[in-house]
Structures are given as structure tokens and as C-alpha cells.
Amino acid sequence: MKEIIVPRNFYARDAVQVARELLGKVIVRVVDGREQRGIIVETEAYRSTDDPACHAFRGKTARNSSLFGPVGHTYIYFIYGNHYCMNIVAKDESTPAGGVLIRAIHLLKDGKPALRIDGPGRFTRSLHITNNENSHDVTKFGPLFVTEGILLDPGAIVCTPRIGISCAKERLWRFYTTL
DNA sequence: CACCCGATTATCT
DNA sequence: GATAATCGGGTGT
Numbered sequence: 542m543k544e545i546i547v548p549r550n551f552y553a554r555d556a557v558q559v560a561r562e563l564l565g566k567v568i569v570r571v572v573d574g575r576e577q578r579g580i581i582v583e584t585e586a587y588r589s590t591d592d593p594a595c596h597a598f599r600g601k602t603a604r605n606s607s608l609f610g611p612v613g614h615t616y617i618y619f620i621y622g623n624h625y626c627m628n629i630v631a632k633d634e635s636t637p638a639g640g641v642l643i644r645a646i647h648l649l650k651d652g653k654p655a656l657r658i659d660g661p662g663r664f665t666r667s668l669h670i671t672n673n674e675n676s677h678d679v680t681k682f683g684p685l686f687v688t689e690g691i692l693l694d695p696g697a698i699v700c701t702p703r704i705g706i707s708c709a710k711e712r713l714w715r716f717y718t719t720l
Numbered sequence: 721c722a723c724c725c726g727a728t729t730a731t732c733t
Numbered sequence: 734g735a736t737a738a739t740c741g742g743g744t745g746t
Contacts, residue, residue, distance in 0.1 A: 605724095618741095618742095619730065619740075619741065621728045621738080621742095622741080623738075623740085624728050663730065705728070
């Protein structure tokens with residue numbers, strides 16, 4: 542069976558839409574020849590020009606530059622002295638930057654959901670993702686990429702306010718599914 | 721160059 | 734539930 546990688550144009554759309562549709566996709570991580578797979582079960586959308594909660598809202602800096610880069614690449618940053626968080630850059634022509642934060646996955650064992658990893662910091666740690674993977678292209682086969690996963694019941698997707706931000710709390714741009 | 725703080729989490733009460 | 738831990742980037746002096 543040939544696996545289907547999620548194409549770059551999937552990410553060339555509004556980040557909110559991409560965040561919703563990333564649920565159910567499978568992220569694949571290869572380290573030292575070992576492969577880990579996980580279904581994406583929780584995401585948050587961050588847009589730039591109209592979204593005060595987005596790192597890119599106040600303009601481009603060295604830290605957030607990959608948020609302004611090509612879609613389908615990672616944006617990884619270090620926070621609270623301890624944790625890495627990973628986004629996938631996603632935006633349409635109307636904004637210069639934007640991304641989708643991956644907050645939780647369900648690890649697969651023999652193709653079956655085995656262990657849920659909750660929390661953006663735990664997710665990156667369990668997949669050995671650090672700043673080394675910043676700006677990595679996830680639309681090509683390699684150490685880190687995203688493939689088409691399972692079809693979800695759209696009714697099983699829940700929208701809530703985003704976590705840990707101080708503004709734009711009224712936007713329901715966090716999405717998750719319980720599988 | 722000093723100061724402030726964050727898209728978090730572990731640990732304590 | 735509340736809070737300390739922890740550190741690089743952003744902002745202003």
C-alpha cells in the first residue's frame with residue numbers, strides 16, 4: 542500500500558480551515574531508523590494580521606521568520622524555558638504569515654491508536670522534535686512528514702477557545718476530536 | 721545590556 | 734487549584 546502525503550496546496554488556505562482538517566491526519570517521525578506515527582487529534586489556528594494572539598502579529602523577527610516562510614514547513618519555537626512547540630505553516634494569499642499549532646496526537650502501534658499524547662510540549666518531546674526541525678518541509682518523505690490519515694466524523698470535532706493566550710479569546714480556533 | 725515574559729508542565733497543597 | 738521552574742527572544746535604556 543502506497544501512502545499519500547498531504548500536498549502542499551492543502552496548507553495554502555486559511556489557517557483556521559487547515560487546523561480543522563488536520564485532525565485525523567497522520568504525522569510520521571523517523572529517528573535513527575525508528576518510525577513513530579500519530580494521528581493528529583488537537584490543533585489550534587494562528588493567523589497573523591488580524592490575530593493578536595499570533596506570534597507573527599507584531600511583525601517578522603528572527604524567531605518567527607519561518608511563520609512567514611513557505612506553507613507546509615514547520616515553525617518551531619522554545620517557550621517557558623522548557624518546551625518546544627510545533628506549528629505547520631498555513632495561510633492563504635490574504636495574510637503574510639500563519640500556522641497551525643499541533644497540541645496533541647494519538648500514537649499508533651501496529652496501525653491502531655495506542656497512546657494519547659496531550660500537550661504541545663509533550664508532543665514535541667515524544668517525537669524528538671526540537672529547533673533542529675524548524676522550517677522543515679513536511680510535504681516530502683523524510684524524517685518528518687504528514688500523510689492522509691483516517692476520515693473523521695465531522696460531528697466529532699469540537700471547537701473551543703485557544704489555550705494560554707491573553708487576547709482574542711472569543712475566537713474558537715482550537716479544534717480537537719476524541720477519536 | 722538589563723529587564724520582562726510567554727501558544728507550558730510538573731509538582732505541591 | 735495554585736505556583737515554581739526555566740531561558741531565549743523582544744523591547745527599551
